Amino acid sequence: MKRRGWLGGLLGAVLLAACATPRAPVLPDSAGGEDFSLTGRVLVRQGERAEVLRMYWHHLAAADKVSLETSLGQTVAEIDLDDEIGRAKLADGRELSEEDDLVLARKLLGSPVPLRRFADWVRAQTPASAVVERDDQGRVLRAHESDWQLAYSGYGDFAATPDLPSLVEARRADILVRLKIEEWTRGRQP
Template sequence: MPSSRRRLLVAGAAAALLGACAPMTAREDAVAARRATLPSFMLEGRLSATDGRQAASGRVEWAHAATADRLVLLSPLGQIVARLDSSPAGASLIQADGSRLDSASADTLLPAVLGVDVPAARLPLWVQGATDGGTQVRERDGAGRPLHVIDQGWRIDYLAYADERPESLPTRLDISRGDARIRLIIDAWTTQP
């Protein structure tokens, strides 16, 4: 191989390698959709979670309100595996064997449920595809909805929305940081008054 061709290939490979290391920048080709957060909702779906060593999957039912949350995880066969209730007064986790754990917040109990140490206070925003001042939207779809978001070191990828309307809610998302990953498929959304 001629020396000039070899240098061109080496330069091209170096450029590709450096490009892979460059930080991601936000794609601004879509105007941000106006996305109001729901103060209360109920969602039902399927969830899988892993910390890179262990994995779990099953069904999820989540009732969220401004002052309280109830997250119920069920086995693939429909038995309740865990129920996490939280409010400003504290949080309690009841597991399938009847054991109960209490804590000042859901953040300390959620890892026992999911096996992943994810910030409980950010989850209502993430599952709705909503953003705030602490969120970096890296990519949007043609309707202006987030496709790829970074928040507190977590990557949230929105793989599907309920329909094409800018305000439609997500139906598939992938939340990850390092080896930790949560995949959520939302089968039903119900808005609460």
Template sequence: MRFGRLALALTASIALGACASHDAPFAPQAASQSRLDAPFSASGRLAVRYDGRGELANFDWIHSAARDELSINTPLGNTVARLVRDSGGVELTQGEDRWRAADVEALSRQRLGWELPLSGLAWWIRGYTAPGLPASVDAEGLLHQAGWTIRFVSDADAPSVYPSRVELSRGDLSIRLLTSTWRP
């Protein structure tokens, strides 16, 4: 997924967006039972840095307990990859190519060389700790869970029940999600 000039434009828009808002800490919360199966959809920008290389894209994500549909798009809106998780496993579609696996982590490790933590990410993008997994929050407010260090940031100028940015890191992999649109 190389985007060339489009990546440069996206990088500039991320940098400009960061300058235009005032970051505020967002403390991770434990998910209540009523939120365990709450569906959501979110859109925004995604930045991944792995092994010294970076990728930038937009994302559209529809989540429910039974299914996830994640589209990775160019800044102009063209879908470059689509990931669907359901009871039968997960399928990644990129152009005419399709790959299947039992779970997202295995498929992303096989195809990308790194794991996309979709099961935890469904909680983390909303500022929650993932249920059923040990978690700790350090003095700086960083969540440590499932081998990931997660930083939640909200936009002080546009308060929301969810963080506006989630930054994940594990080893030489970092993932940053900037969510611009939420729909319950």
């Protein structure tokens, strides 16, 4: 069960009581899509441990709800993050709650991971302090933020969101999070 907690924490960001099934897509909103939902597969590797999970993520302004499932549909973790607190409900029934996302991540995986940064990272949004490499269309290809190396590809894979990547990698020391996004939706869910 400890391994599942490790994965849930890392991806609560990533990574972050969420839905167990994807919702019907909505059209992008006119404000550029601050709110979003995505569905995808995520590989989490730390050292010799690795796991691939399904992820359903809903981001509404300053709150994130993430559900992680095995390939057979069993929920591994449900994670809620907002500006004030992060909560994780694990498959074994344990519930964790922390104000600091780095502390929550440390409890779940033994390493501080900036869970609240993943909502920006999946959209290739970096702070001014990040070192960024862009393509000829101005889209982020690689970024170095704090001690995290980020890589982006698959822009234009989705007609409704050509400015968003379909593959995101975040690396730090022996941690790798690779998210293959299968569906992007902008705007609030019905």
